Amino acid sequence: MTFQEHYSVADLRAISARVGQRQGWDFSRMNTSHPATPWEYVSVVRGLLRATDTVIDIGTGGGERLLELSSDACQLLGVDPDPEMITRARGLAADEGATSVHFETGTGADILEQFDVVLDRHAPFEAEVIHRLLRPGGRCVTQQVGEHNMSNVREAFQLEANAGAPISPEMFIHAGFIIERFDEYDVDYVIRDMDSLVFWLQALDGAHSDFGGFDSERDADAINRLLSTSLTDEGVVTNEHRYLLVANKPG
C-alpha cells in the first residue's frame, strides 16, 4: 500500500493492527531509502575490531547489530535494561549459533570487568562509565541520533524541538578520552509506504526513543499534517541526523 491523501482514525487503526509491533530493535521490514551516507555504523566498527578484542555493547536492544559483528571479535557482551530486549537478543544468538556473543540485563554501569572496545549505538551513555569499562588503550565507538532527526515529523506531531546536541567531543575529552573521529550527517530519509510509516512511528515508543510512539486516535491529525507537508512521489520525506564518535582511552 502506498499513500492516500487523508487517513481517518479507522484507517489508521486498521493499519496499526496490520503492521504489528516491532521485535527487538528490528526495522528491516520498512520500505525506505536514503542517499549514501558518509559512514555506515557496522562497517565502521568492523573496520576497527581485531579478532582478539573483547567488546561490550551498551543499550544493545535486540542485539541485531552486535550479532552482525559476532565473527569480528573474540567475546562480545550486549547489555540492555529492558529484559524483553535481552530475551529477544538471546533468542537471535541461539538461532544464529553465535556462541561468542552473550547478553545480560542492565546498563553496564555496575560491570567491573574492562573491555577492549565499548560500543553504543543510539542508546543513552555516560562518558565516565564508558571510560571505566575500557582497559587502558581501549576504544569507544558510538553513533547517536542527532537533535534535528526527523524534524518535520516532530513538527507535525507538535513535539518540542530537542534542546541540543546529544554528544560532543568535549564530553569525552572531559572524561579522559582522546578523540579519533567525530562526524555528523543529516540526509533525507524517505518512507515509501504507509505501512512502513505507521510501523516506524509505532515502534519509536517513549521507553526506547525520544518520540512518543503512535496512537491512531491521538495522532490522526498529526499524520495528516505530516502528509500534507511532506508527501512526495517517492514517499514521505523526513531526515536522518546522526553523529559518530570514536575515542581512545590512553594506555
Ligand SMILES: C[S@@+](CC[C@H](N)C(=O)[O-])C[C@H]1O[C@@H](n2cnc3c(N)ncnc32)[C@H](O)[C@@H]1O
Ligand atoms: C534506540 S534503541 C538502540 C538499540 C541498539 N543499540 C541498536 O542500535 O539497534 C536504545 C536501547 O537503549 C536501551 N536503554 C535505555 N536506557 C538505557 C540506559 N540508561 N543504558 C543503556 N541502555 C539503555 C533501551 O532499552 C533500548 O533497547
